[in-house]
Every structure is written in C-alpha cells, then in structure tokens.
Amino acid sequence: MAERLAGKAVADAMKEELSQKVAAIKAKGITPKLGIIRVGARPDDLFYEGGAKKTCDSVGMAYQVFEYPADIDQAAFEQAVTAVGANKEINGILMFAPLPKQLDEKKIRNLIPVEKDVDCMTIGSAAKVYTDDPTGFPPCTPTACMDILKFYNIPLKGKKAVVLGRSQVVGKPVAMLLLREHATVTICHSRTDNLPAVCAEADVLIAAVGRAKMVKANYVKPGQIVIDVGINEDPANPGKYCGDVDYAEVEPIVGKITPVPGGVGSVTTVVLCKQTIQACEMQNGLA
C-alpha cells in the first residue's frame, strides 16, 4: 500500500510560509495583488477563480477580477488586457483560456507583461522556462508537481523521471523543471513504443496525458513515485472526476502516489499566489 502524497499538507505549509511573506511585504506598505481576467462565465473558470480568491484571502493577498462579456471583440479586449497589464497595483495576472473563438488568443496572451505572467501565458515566459531563466514563471501545474516532490523530500538528482505527455502546459515545462533538479528526464507520449514499459522504468512518473485512468498496473513498479496531473471526467462515475492514473490498480503497487482529487490540483492556486508574491517582490526590488 502506497504512501498518499496529499496536496493539502503541501498547500497548508506553503500558505503558512506565504502568509508570513505577505505580512513582511505589507509592512513595507505594499500589498501583493492578483488580477484575474475572465471572458464570460464558464463553470470551470468560475470554480478555479473561487479557489484562487480563497487562497489569496488565506494568505492575506489582494485580488481583482476583470470580467468581460463573452462576445467582446478583439480591439476592446486587447485594450482591456493592456490596461490590466499596465495597472501598477496588479503584480500577477491569471487569464482564463481558451478564449472565445472571435479572439486571437495568441496575440492577446502576449499582451500580458512577462514580469506579471504568473501562469506562463506568453512566449516570453515559455522561453525563460526553456532557457532556465529563473525570472520567468512556469505554468502553475508543473510548479505544483515540483513543490509536492520537494515537500515530500523525493530525491530527484540523477533519478529517472518519466513525463507521460508532452503538452506546452504540463509535459514540456515539468521536464524542464526536473532537468533543473538534475533528474534524468524522459518525455514519452501516445506514440511511444512499449509505453507501459517506458513508464515502469521511472523512479518518478509524472502522468500528464489527459486520459482518464490510462496508467494501469503495467505502467508502474514497486517503490515508484507517481504524480498524477490528470483531471478527467470519470467514465465510471458521471459527475465525478479522476486522474490519468487508475488509482485502484496502481496504488497497491507503487511507493507513493498523489490522489485525484486532493493531489496536484490542491496546490495549483497556492502556486499562483506564490508566483504573484514573487512577481510583487521582483517588481518592487524586494527579491
């Protein structure tokens, strides 16, 4: 039976530390503030926004929601995003994506100033992740994976980390972050020959493929650390969600595993706040 790598313990410890940081920044007359840009009112976005606000509150940070109608046109939205970007009170920006189809998302993403881009929406931030420039913020989810591994003292240096999935949002950035920790990093995907065997070689397996319960018993080995990034509708339980890992099959075999829900997802809004606080420090010469 595997040790359960609960996200809550990680989130609680991080929030404790961030609360102290925010208090110290406030003592200098500055309050870190997150700007949330939302177009329309999709339930998923509102759910995540609720979590982000709650986390901001719990660490003493400010936030402001900039909400726009779902049919906003390109010119108006460009102007709006530029204004949020230029707003001196806002230290970090979360913009929900995908944007509605009438908007040129690639162009709009890159209107976010890189120094406020706390969820890696811009090409400038992606470049910094790729080139190991610590002034660039990775997306929140891969950072959450790394924070979980760090909290639970999972050794990475020299170890075999296997990343299942090669998306720009999780797979590639988490591979870059694992390399920074001197792991040996394998990126595998749906086209990989003998995929289960490749995954089973990992000391640390990061499942970020976006397919419900794809990682079965033959993908893992005893002692392995499994970080499950997936958030999928559970085919067996309508209305519930599940990870990329078949927890019931895998948990009895591996050494340690993050649950879904209650794993990586519990840490991402805390990372959002952490990165906004870092951005605030950098913008104010406090870092």
Place this chain on the structure above:
Amino acid sequence: MAERLAGKAVADAMKEELSQKVAAIKAKGITPKLGIIRVGARPDDLFYEGGAKKTCDSVGMAYQVFEYPADIDQAAFEQAVTAVGANKEINGILMFAPLPKQLDEKKIRNLIPVEKDVDCMTIGSAAKVYTDDPTGFPPCTPTACMDILKFYNIPLKGKKAVVLGRSQVVGKPVAMLLLREHATVTICHSRTDNLPAVCAEADVLIAAVGRAKMVKANYVKPGQIVIDVGINEDPANPGKYCGDVDYAEVEPIVGKITPVPGGVGSVTTVVLCKQTIQACEMQNGLA
C-alpha cells in the same frame, strides 16, 4: 562493424537541393544572402567562416562579412548589429560567440531580428523551438543531427532517443526536434545515475556532452545509431580533434555511427545556408 554515417553524403544531397532552390529564387530577382558578424579574428571563427562562405558559394548564395575590432564598445556594437539586422539585403545572420568580455552578449544577441536569426542566438528563436513554432530556426548543429537521421532513413517515431548533454545549443533543442518526430526522448547528463546504462538503452544516441571520447563500449549496444556531436581536442593526438564518442571502442559494437571529423560538423554550414534560404523565402512571401 558499423555503417559509417558520413556527413559529406548528406551535405552533398542538401547542397544539390539548395542550389535548385536558390536558382528558383534568383529567377524572381532575389538573391538569398547571409550576413556574418565577427568581432576580432579568432582562428576557430575564421575556420568556420571559411566553411560557411564556401558553402554559400557552392549553392549560389551571397554573403557579406561584417567585421569589427576586438575592442569595440557596447554602444558601437549595438548600433552595428542593429544596422545589419535592418539591412534589407541580409536574410540570415550568423554572429560568432562568445563575444569579447566588454560586451553584454545577452543584450546583443537579442538585437538580431528573430526572422533573420538562422542560428538561434535570440530568446525569441529559442521560444519558437520550445513551443514547436516552425517559423523559428533551431541552432544549426541540432538541425544537422536531424538532417543526418533523415537522410539515412533512421526511424524515430516511437523510438528511444537518448540525448547525452543538456546545453541550450545542442542538447535541449535536439530533444525538442526529436519530440517533433515523435521519438521518446531521454535527456541525460553528468549527474545521471548509471549513465552508461541509460545511454545503452537508446535506439538513437546523440552524444553532445563536450568531453573527448567519454562514450565508451559500455554506453552502447548492438544495432544502436550513434550521432556524435562532439568536437574536442584529442588528448591522444595533439593538434587533432575527436568526438564525444570513443570511436575505436564503440564502432565495432553499434549499428551506425557518425565519424568525427566528417560527421555532424560537415553538415552544419549547409544547415546555415538552408535556414538562410528559408528565411529569405519567408521574408519574401515565397515559403
């Protein structure tokens, strides 16, 4: 005994194809032109420059060398690089690095317009390589590795590619290019546990670690494809150079191997010309 993956055959075939492309572009009244920016006159730079000029000549392209004194100051050199970047005749720019110590290299690299950055000197090009944007040029050496693999019909889809070395110039970009071809990609390095065993699992091993003859018999397996990117002074033969692979030890074991010299290095200036021609096509709406 391994098949020798000679660079010359690859270079010859590419030059043939590029000559035809250049002729077609010239028929439209345009001549692709490479701008070479050199500070001082280091022997290594002059050697590579000589090869680049020869390749330009052989495919019918133009080139122009912009040479500056080794003690040029920051302001003057910024102005010079900006001017070459703005020069409408120049389609691609090769700038030799490292620059002398009095110059802020990071700042100067990023003065090269991304659309002319045919050797990936800018953060903008790096971002495009990382995010799979085909309008960005990877550095010439990783592209040369891919061109060699393609010329010799080495299958990559689903296969295990192991990249030894994680530099921004070769290791990381070649990993990104291998992923584009749907290989399963492992990046390993000096901190990797059991490094020889990790390398020996590869179907395709890319040695880009910069240490003379580091890859020994225990790093490889029968049937393996070995691409040796290293160019090191040969400790056993002063004045000669050698690869990252101990050719004498490895060649009898593996399936196919690039020699050093005569392998990857023979293809890089052809890639430089290929990418400049592509840049010319994009700049003129011919692509």
